[in-house]
Amino acid sequence: MFETVKSFFSSLFPSLFSDQDSVRIGLYGPPNGGKTTLANRISEDWMDEEMGSVSEIAHETREVKVKEEVTIEKDGKSLSFNLVDTPGIATKIDYEEFVEQGMEEDDARSRAKEATKGVIESIKWLDSVDVVIIVLDAAVDPYTQVNISTVGNLEARDIPALLVANKIDLEEADVEQVRSAFPQYDVVPISAKEGDNIETFYQALVDMV
Amino acid sequence: MITFKFLPYKEIEGLTTKKRIEKILGLVKENEIVLLEGRLEAEEETKLIQRTMQEVDDDFTGIEISVLHQHEVESGLFEQVKGKLIDLLLGNSYGFTLIGSAEVIKEVEQDPDKIEFFAEDTG
Numbered sequence: 001m002f003e004t005v006k007s008f009f010s011s012l013f014p015s016l017f018s019d020q021d022s023v024r025i026g027l028y029g030p031p032n033g034g035k036t037t038l039a040n041r042i043s044e045d046w047m048d049e050e051m052g053s054v055s056e057i058a059h060e061t062r063e064v065k066v067k068e069e070v071t072i073e074k075d076g077k078s079l080s081f082n083l084v085d086t087p088g089i090a091t092k093i094d095y096e097e098f099v100e101q102g103m104e105e106d107d108a109r110s111r112a113k114e115a116t117k118g119v120i121e122s123i124k125w126l127d128s129v130d131v132v133i134i135v136l137d138a139a140v141d142p143y144t145q146v147n148i149s150t151v152g153n154l155e156a157r158d159i160p161a162l163l164v165a166n167k168i169d170l171e172e173a174d175v176e177q178v179r180s181a182f183p184q185y186d187v188v189p190i191s192a193k194e195g196d197n198i199e200t201f202y203q204a205l206v207d208m209v
Numbered sequence: 210m211i212t213f214k215f216l217p218y219k220e221i222e223g224l225t226t227k228k229r230i231e232k233i234l235g236l237v238k239e240n241e242i243v244l245l246e247g248r249l250e251a252e253e254e255t256k257l258i259q260r261t262m263q264e265v266d267d268d269f270t271g272i273e274i275s276v277l278h279q280h281e282v283e284s285g286l287f288e289q290v291k292g293k294l295i296d297l298l299l300g301n302s303y304g305f306t307l308i309g310s311a312e313v314i315k316e317v318e319q320d321p322d323k324i325e326f327f328a329e330d331t332g
Contacts, residue, residue, distance in 0.1 A: 091258055092271025092311035116262040123255050143319055145274045149258070152251025 022068070023081040023209060026129035028122070030146055031058040031088030031115075033135045034166040038192035039085040043067055045198070052085055057101050059115035061087045064125055074199075074206045081209070086125055087118030089146055126153055131160050131209055138165035138173035138189065142181040151182060162208055165189045168196055211242065211313065211328050218247040218302035226250075230257050233308055234264065237272055240331055242309040247302040248276045257308075273314040275324045278304035 027035040036052040043051040051067050054060055067083040093115045098108035132154055136142050142165075154161045162185075165178040169191040179187045188204050190197045214236050221229045229249065234257070236243050249257065254274070261272050295303050307317070307324055318325040 089255075089258065090271070091261060091274055093262070093265055094270040094311065095267075112265070116265045119262045120259050123259050126255070141318075143321075145254070145276055145317075145319065146258070148276070149251055149254040153255050156251050 023079075023131060024084055024129045025081045025131045025133060025205075025209070026084040026086055026125060027135055028086055028126075028132050028150055029088060029135040030137075030140075030144070031090055032056075033088065033137045033140075034192050035088065035135045036061050036085055038133070038135055038164070038166065038190075039065070039067070039083060041192045041195065041198060042070060042072075042083060045202075046070055046072055051083070057098060057103070059088060059090075059093065059098075059111060059118065061085060062111070062114040062118040063087065064118075064121050072202055072206055074202050077206045079206045079209050081131075084125060084129055086122040087115065089119055089122050089150060090115075091146055093119070126157065126159070129159065131162070133205070134161055134163045134185075135166050135192075136163065136178055137167050138175050138178055139167050139170045142178045147181070151184075160208060161185065162204055163187050164192075164201060166192050169194045211330050212240070214241040214243050216243055216245045218245070221245070222302070226253050226256055229253065230260050233257065234260060234272075237308055237310050238264070238269060240310055240313050242307065242313060242328065245306040245308065247300075248278055248304050248306045250301065269310065269312070271311045273307075273309055273311055273317045273326065275307045275317045275319045275326070276304060277306075277319075277324055 027039055029035055036054050039051040040054070043049055047067070047070060052061055052065050064087070065085045069080060070083050071078060071080045093112050095108040095112035098111050099105055103111065134150065136147065163178070163182055165173070165175045165187050167173055168175065168189045175187060175189045186204070188197070188201050190201050221232060224232065230253070233243055233245070257274070265271055307326065309328070312331050313328055314326050315329050316327045
């Protein structure tokens with residue numbers, strides 16, 4: 001109960017609940033990039049439990065979720081952190097798109113409303129994370145203004161970031177396209193869903209923080 | 210009819226972030242496609258997205274935004290030096306930013322050299 005109440009208030013006022021000893025790693029990126037799938041992968045691999053639900057319909061994650069005290073151990077190095085899964089950042093949200101994907105109109109309107117709040121919350125949390133994992137769908141054009149703007153914000157705030165090109169299990173995945181869009185980052189190709197190359201990702205994360 | 214509003218950088222240069230966003234969103238919500246000379250700061254862009262999300266309703270589903278600022282992704286030494294010089298001399302007044310309502314701009318395709326967009330006449 002206490003944890004639920006704490007989680008609710010900490011999502012509203014992240015700075016009030018900051019713990020100086022805990023590194024906060026935020027998962028950021030556009031909707032449907034696979035942030036929650038990666039959060040679940042990390043959480044299942046190291047804590048043996050899921051973190052959130054995933055869906056083919058965009059904006060499944062509509063509020064920030066925090067998994068506390070995750071510890072990764074890799075080649076003798078260990079990294080403890082709080083994992084922050086954020087809603088996807090978008091510039092437009094139309095409930096009719098959810099209806100087209102099979103949702104009832106009332107549910108679609110409600111999802112759209114919650115999704116707009118989720119985007120606002122995600123951006124707010126940029127003030128409270130220490131490290132960011134940018135999660136992009138390697139099968140989708142990465143050169144969008146939302147992605148450029150997210151990266152620009154991280155650079156302006158001096159927040160170190162690891163860029164993952166997710167969904168490499170898909171035939172259309174093009175990791176080189178992600179690399180050429182953001183040449184300032186070392187890109188780690190993974191499939192969070194299938195676990196492909198996930199050990200390389202853990203190594204890169206431990207090495208970076 | 211699809212209409213464009215060219216916004217010279219000097220028209221927003223002296224404004225606070227809040228006023229810049231209000232001006233741009235005001236035009237966008239009148240279904241103007243705004244062609245801004247230069248660009249906003251990255252943090253201003255995210256504030257614009259935040260403010261846009263607060264305004265989303267049945268009639269306004271958000272915005273499309275795209276920035277043409279070529280040297281941003283060029284990684285060669287000469288391009289980097291050129292980019293730094295341009296930033297030093299012109300600041301954010303270099304490049305162009307396209308912003309429009311998502312009801313008007315249906316799709317944007319962007320790469321470092323060009324922006325292509327597909328607009329729909331809502332009038």
